[in-house]
Amino acid sequence: MRQAIAETADASTRTIGFTVWRTRQILASREDAAGIEVPTERTLYRLFGKLAAGTHATGSARTRQSVNLRPPGPFGEAPASAPGELVQIDSTPLDVLVRLDGGIAEKIEMTAMVDIATRSITAAVLRPSTKAADASALLAHSITPEPMRPGWSDALRMSRSVLPHQRLLDIDERLEHAAARPVIVPETIVCDHGKVFVSRTFRASCRFLGINLQPAHKATPSDKGTIEKTLASVASLFAQFVAGYTGRSTEHRGRRLEDGPLWSLPELQGLLDEWLIAVWQSRPHDALRDPDAPGRAFSPNEKYAALVESSGYVPVQLSGDDYIELLPARWQAVNSYGIRIKHRTYDGPELNPLRRQHSGVAEKKGLWEIHHDPYDVTRIWVRDRRRGEWITVFWKHLHRAGVPFGEMAWDLAVEQTPGGTEEQIADAAAALLQRAHDGPAQPAKRARRERRVAARTLATTTARPLPDEPAAEAPPPQEEDEELAEVIPLGLFDPLANPWRRT
Known part of the structure; x- marks a missing residue:
């Protein structure tokens, strides 16, 4: 039965009855199975309940696969005591529909980087499909100050935040009109084996910026658990408040979302950048606690302000030729x-x-x-x-x-x-x-409607004869001298009558 339960790791979800049947099949295929007495069905069900505890063998396939990918030993984490010492990067579909050109409603992907020491989201970009050039642009975005944009509140300025703006401004003049997002230069980046991150373009960009690229073990999401949890937090803290939110699966999706108000991709990118500065960077994080004061949780900006005092700050300014290098x-x-x-x-x-x-x-x-x-x-x-x-x-x-x-x-x-x-x-x-x-023209809409009506009409004609089809031939009339059989009518049903009484 342990073998039968282990076989369900990557298979589709089945019932306990199938696992019990598979257990009998495995037992019958063994050479030493002769003379082994198989317990009753009820005993096998109780045995399954004990052996399958915590495996999700009959539950969600996605949860079961995630559980099987966990390492057998205790979880650990590489220490990071300076901003940029260890950074994790990943991509995930964002559960929000956007309105593309031509009125097309489409889901998009979000690629983001998170700094382990400060839990700061150094950069995040939205694309219909992530390419290697987007990951390289993410590096440039991380080491470049976030400028204030029209319509943003003055409270989002770096000079109004807990970040040491004046001291950093003496080193980097680009921070004069910057928003309250720390500029972090990655030293080591941990990524998975997605084709975007192991591509020659992204590797060349990391090599050009002097970044050590460290791919995680295959099929081991726990090697970069911080970015996995961060992307899930963005979905729950930001995406669900955005118009066009689809939910994390089809079971949580609403109706006719495409017909509702949707943001365009540049507009949603601006909202995400503003939310990261206004909410994420100033929100206390449970993993950012001071050992001397464990009762207080720091925000990413507060943690960066504390660590930059000991680690220092060296600005990296990119020129126009440097951006070409990242392509x-x-x-x-x-x-x-x-x-x-x-x-x-x-x-x-x-x-x-x-x-x-x-x-x-x-x-x-x-x-x-x-x-x-x-x-x-x-x-x-x-x-x-x-x-x-x-x-x-x-x-x-x-x-x-x-x-x-x-x-x-x-x-x-x-x-x-x-x-x-x-x-x-x-x-x-x-x-x-x-x-x-230009968008779809009216004749195209009319033609599409005509095709839909024609298809529906054709589908219904297969279930009934067409009006112009000849009727079925009537049975030949019987001759007058032929004797007709006696017709015995059915009696009426009486619900109050005794059905066991003989008539």
Whole structure:
């Protein structure tokens, strides 16, 4: 029975009766099972209750999988005594619908980093789907002060908070108009094995900023339990108060959320940034207790103000070239026609000295290092190691699309234009963005309604004969001389009569 219960770890949830049946099957397959007396069904049920205690064998499959991933020994945690000494990063779907362009309601993902020493959420970004460039941008956002934005209360300024603003301002002039969010430079980042965090782009960004990237053990969420709990707290403390909240599962989801008022993605990002400063950073955290005064819980800002006195603060200022360093990189040759990426040609007079030349990087076979933004295909950057600078190269057919767009729209245009030229794909992408901006037209709505009515009509015609179908043939009339059988009518039911009385 222990073996049968262990088999339910990654399987779908079944009843106790199935586990008892599986126990009999395992016992029958053993060579030494002869002569073993199987207890009664009631005894097996009692045995299951004792052996399956705490395993959720017949409960939620998600809870059961989470329990089985816990380490057998006691929980531990790597100590962190300075801001940025240990940071954890992760992504999770945010249980909120947003209104994208064209009126589409879509769920989004949130990628966030939390500092272990202060429990500060150093940065958080919202995206329809997280890419490696978003994780790299999260690093830049963490080491850059959060500026005050129009409409925010003056109480959110760093100068009005418990943070040592004046002392930090003497070191970093960027903090003059900053909001009350500490600037934390990570030293070590713990992440899972998601493709975003183990990608070459994120690894290169950490290497450029001098950050030690430490992937957790596979299938061991307890290695980064702080960020897991933090993301769950954001869902309960922030997401449930936002219009379009969907709940954590389909069982908790309301009706017709798509038809209600929804925030756009930039608006929701602004609300999240404001909430992190106004609520999270000033909210007492139970894990931030002083050993000398265990009865008091500090807030993340208060803990940062206490630790920065002993650990110090060294500002890291990023230039425009540094932001280019954080973008995804690829290695390609500079040909006579320029550089081609996913059917897009980038060319300009700045590439003339580089055409058909060796880059000087022997380990890359003379190819050139190219950085690109997946959310903006209008330009790329080529590193010229000879002069130590970046060369900005624009898309050859940039004039065909008046609005910047990303690779997602381009890939869809490529699918809709199989075998098309670069000019045709560019026109298709521009038309796609124009249709999304204009919204659905009235004839399209009418056509969609007509298709729905036609489909419903077709579905109902299979359950009954059509009106123009010929009627079924009547039985042949009986001859007059044929004798008819005697008709015996059924009697009426009397509820008060005795059914056992003979008639």
